[in-house]
Amino acid sequence: MSENIMLVNPPARLDRQIxxxxxxxxxxxxxxxxxxxxxxxxxxxxxxxxHGYERSFQIIREEIERTRPFVVGCTLHSSILEETERICEDAFRVDSHVIIGGHGATACHEVSAMNFYTRARACNSSSITAVVRGEGEETAKQLVDALFQRRSLYGIQGVTFHDGNGVVVNPDRELLDMNTLEPPAMDLLPPADEYGGWFNIEESRGCVFHCSFCSIRGMYPVARLKDPERIRIEVEQARELGAEKIYLTGELTLLDTGRAIAISDIMKSYGLQWSTSAHPSLISKAKSILPALKDSGLVCLEVGIEAGSQRSLDVFNKGTTPKKNRLAMMILEREGISHW
Structure with missing residues (x-):
């Protein structure tokens, strides 16, 4: 067994830009x-x-067999459960330890812990399996430490696992300070032009809204905003890696207009186009700064309209109305900012 750590975003049947x-x-x-x-x-x-959907699994399996990683970490969302299971079973066959994380793993952590433990045993593998709940940077690091040092997983905050007798749910981990985390290792991914020149940068975690269908608050119970200076560091890294356009992941870029202007100044200084997401109410609140944001390179806003009837909006707990939604769209159209 090597000392390699392999992290996998499972293949998915695509109908969108990756x-x-x-x-x-x-x-x-x-x-x-x-x-x-x-x-x-x-x-x-x-x-x-x-390479196509099925060939992608072959490539991943061949890489697992070639490198025999000590640990394989894999993302789990509800829409890719079968894909995640296929990759983990390939890892079990070479006795790699397996860590699962993501929104789906967090929402169903006990079921997931049982599922992947059972699959490991069905593959005649002695692999240790564990589920990371919530944000995973520190939890995954402590898990990997424990696995390499042959220590037990008991007490590692944010971890759910099966110990052979049953599912163990360790205490929750406190939320992290986003500004102290290491920037994502985007240099380990394909070049930016393979993603249409777009580069993802996280601007916030959590949300101030309470949409009934959304899993964000399950992952990140408290809304936190990343400091503009920290965003600048990641923008600079992205530019060095060939980014032409930035997508700010998160819903809260427009929450604080002063912060939004600071972020837009950063984008303008690097000559980058950029896009982000916003609740309709935030668009109306920030309408006075939208010309400046467009001038800085803002080309598109992804807007969470969700429904056209008040009844559906109320069921979704969107905190808006069809009239307010139309107003938000009119504001964007007036400023020449694309939306979808």
């Missing part, structure tokens, strides 16, 4: 800071784009 997997990239950055040097990231969605 984006860099920020979660596992952020974990890779923290592991690099901790001194782990043999880290690889496989973006299955990129492989699907280049």
């Amino acid at each position: 984006v860099q997997p920020l979660g596992i990239s952020s974990i890779a950055g923290q592991l690099k800071r901790a001194g782990y040097s043999s880290i690889s990231i496989i973006d299955g969605c990129y492989l699907v784009k280049k």
Whole structure:
């Protein structure tokens, strides 16, 4: 068994532009800071784009068999459960330890712990399996430390695992300070032009809204904004890696207009186009600064309209109305900012 750590974003059937997997990239950055040097990231969605869906699994399986990683970390969302299971079973067959994380893993952590433990045993593997709940940078680092040092997983905050007798749910981990984390290891991913020149940068975690269908608050119970200076550091890194356009992941770029202007100044200074997401109410609140944001390179806003009837909006707990939604769209159209 090697000392390699492999982090995998599973293949998915694509009908959209692929984006860099920020979660596992952020974990890779923290592991690099901790001194782990043999880290690889496989973006299955990129492989699907280049080689097709089924061939992507073959490529990942061949890489697992070739490198026999000590640890394989894999993202789990509800829409890619089968894909994640396929990759983990390949890892079990070479006795790699497996860490699962992401929104789906967090929402169903006990079921996931049982599922992947059972699959490991069905593969006649002695692999240790564990689920990371919530944000994973520090939790994954401590898990990897424990696995390399042959220590038990009991007490590692934010971890759920099966110990052979049943599922163990360790205490929750306190939320992290986003501004102290290592920047995501985007250098381990394919070049920016493979993603249409776009580069993902996280601007916030959590949300101030309470939409009934959303999993964000399950991952990040408290809304936190990344400092503009920290965003500048990541923008500079992105520019060095060939980024032409930045997508700020998060819903809260427009929450604080002063911060939004500071971020837009950063984008303008690097000559980058950029895009982000916003609740309709934030667009109306920030309408006075939208001309400046467009001048800085803002080309598009992804807007969470969700529904056209008040009844549906109320069911979704959107905190808006069809009239307010139309007003937000009119503001964007007046300023010449694309939206979808």
